[in-house]
Structures are given as structure tokens and as C-alpha cells.
Amino acid sequence: MSDVNTKPGAAAAAPTVAKDKEVSRREFFAKMGMGSLIVAAAGTGLFSYEYFSPNVLFEASPIIKAGKPDQFPPNTVTLDPQSGIYMVNGAKGFYALGAICTHLGCLTAWKPELDMIACPCHGSRFNRDGIKIAGPAPQPLPWLKVWLSEDGYLMVDRSETLKEQEFVRV
């Protein structure tokens, strides 16, 4: 028989039918080998994922000091390109919008002559409340948490998106 090497258990198990479900030594070791290979492969995958995910990042803090309230004249929208936020001084008070387009992450720009926020990449447009007017953006610009620090600065937490509109009155 040509399959002696591959199926030694078949010949051994043949005489005793009751031993059908018994695993031969060779099959046992083959399964053990295959099992440990699978475990090793999964471990390698996990190891790689962990290794390639940085644990410490040198990125800017999500909390930023936007400036003193009197830096923002009434009824204006001011872009800080460094931190990617708009500080809006509106009729109801101060609020901050994320300036990163919700479509594919480009930095938007305030167009005073159009009274609109416009994205240069794919033409999305938003009003000063962050609501989309035109273009491919799937979401409005996020409202970010704003508060007044003890030393009188407007602070913005870029990681905290507000569900409802909130205004800071000074």
C-alpha cells in the first residue's frame, strides 16, 4: 500500500472495530504539531499587531488654550490652523467647532465673503454652526467642549464632542 506512511493508523485499527475512534500515536503527534503551529501563527499575529501599535505617542494634547475672549470680536469665526478648531463668538456666546472636514480629514477654511466654512479638498461646505450645506461630508462639523479657565482663557477639549449646542458666556 502506498499510503502506509500517511495513514499508519488505518492498518492498525482495522482488526478491532471497537478501536475505531482511537487516535494513533502518529495522528496524535501530527495534530499536536498542527495545533502548535496554529497557536504559534496566532501568537505571531498578535505579537506583530502589538509591536506595530505604538504605546507612547508624541502627539499634541487634545486640550488646547484657544486664547482670551477679547481676542475674538463679536460675530466672528476664527480658525486656528495649528490646533484645527474654529472659535466662534456668536450671539448666544462662544463655541468651538472642529475644523477637520468629516469627509476625508482635510483642514477646512472660513470664507467670510460667503459666510461659510469650505473644504478645499472635495468641496464640502458648512455654515457657522457646522451644519453641512453642500458637498460629500457625511457629518456636520463637531461641536467641541469649551470652558473658561481660572486665568481667563477659553479652553477647548478636542477629544470631547458635544451632543447638544452649548455656549460659553463671558
Place this chain on the structure above:
Amino acid sequence: MAITLREEFDRLRNTEVWKTIFRSGSGSSNLHRAQAVQQNVFLHLFSVKVRSRALAFSPTWYLGALTLSTFFILVATGILLMFYYHPSVPQAYADMKDLQFVVSSGVFLRNLHRWSAHAMVFLVFAHMFKVFYRGAYRPPRQFNWVIGVFLLLMTLLLSYTGYLLPWDQLAYWAVTVGSNIAKAVPFMGKQIRFLMLGGNEVNANALLRFYVLHCVILPLAAVLLVAVHFWRIRKDGGLYVPEKKL
């Protein structure tokens, strides 16, 4: 003159050194010629015999060979550019400008790299269209078409990773947009973008990751796939040449 050159060459082929390198020896019979190809590590990927019609311009327009040529130009110029380019945020853009304005022949090598890259993307598509409309993808060559699709992917990834390296506005926003497209993958999009950039923003880690991918990992993968691609041409019966119309 021709005869003396040939005699000189034959004498060279009979030397001990030549024979230790090229085992096929000095004969010029069909067998010797076949062995000269078959026993050479670089040539053995190819058929020992090809139909003369397959070497004509019309079956292939030489698009595959031209693609390979641009790849060789890209490897050669890319290695030279690496001698002056540092993949770090403060230096990358300045190094690119130095290559343009300060380094001798730098602008020539950089432009050659850039134009060859554009040409390679174009030629890969042209090659694939030619193969598709000729029907050369059909059995027994269907697996080589699949390899070719992976080579297209390698070409596009090389093009994309190389795009970030000048670290200018175009590069930065292109990779911002591209990484956000990757983020749109269902379920694991955020993790893919995080691994791709080595962080949450396009910054030093992303530049270094793209550099390693562009200069080491993707070219090696491409070379491996190219080798399989060429070997499969032989295994699948040579270049596809339709029967001559009578």
C-alpha cells in the same frame, strides 16, 4: 573582425573560470544553448526557446518589458536618492529641496524617479489592458493574471507611499485623505489607520513607516512577485501569441 571576436569569445568560454561559472560550457548546439539559459539563475525563469512571432512588436507592444525597465530605473535612482534623504520631519522637505537645487545631478535623478514612477503606473495599466483585450488572461494563464493584479496593487502602494516622502503640502494632504479612506473599512478601519500612520495623525511615525514600506518591504514584495510572474510565463506555455490569420 567578426570571426576574430567570435574566436576570442570561444576561447574565453573554454577557460576554467568561465566553465566553473557557466556550467553549460562552450558548445553552440541546441542543447548547449538551451542549457545556457536553463542553468543560469537569472535566465532560467524564461523559456529556452521562444517563437520569433512572440518577439514581434504587435503581440505585446513590449508593455511588460517596458514596465520592468521603469522598475529598474526606479530601483537605481531610488537607491541614489536614499543617500541624501532623511525620513524625518525636520529634514525630509529640506532634503528634497537640496536634491533639486544643491546636489549635483540631484534634480535629474529625482525627476527621473518621479517620471519613471508615473510612467510605471501608466505602463502597468496599459499592459493589463493589452492582456485583457488580447484575451491573454484566459486559461492556462489565469493564475498569472492574478499575480499581475497583485503586482498592480504593489505598484499603486509604492506610488502612494512614495508620494508622502517629499513631505510637502500635496504629500501631507494626499496621505491624510488616503489614510481616512482606509479608516472607512468596516469594523477595523480605525485600527488600520492607526497601524498605517503609527499614531492618530500624519506625523513622524507615519513618515518613517511609509519610508520603510517604500524602500524595503514593497520593492522586495514586488521583486518576488515579478519573479513568479516571469516564471509563470514559461510554465503557462510562453507568451500568448494568437494563431496567425491565413
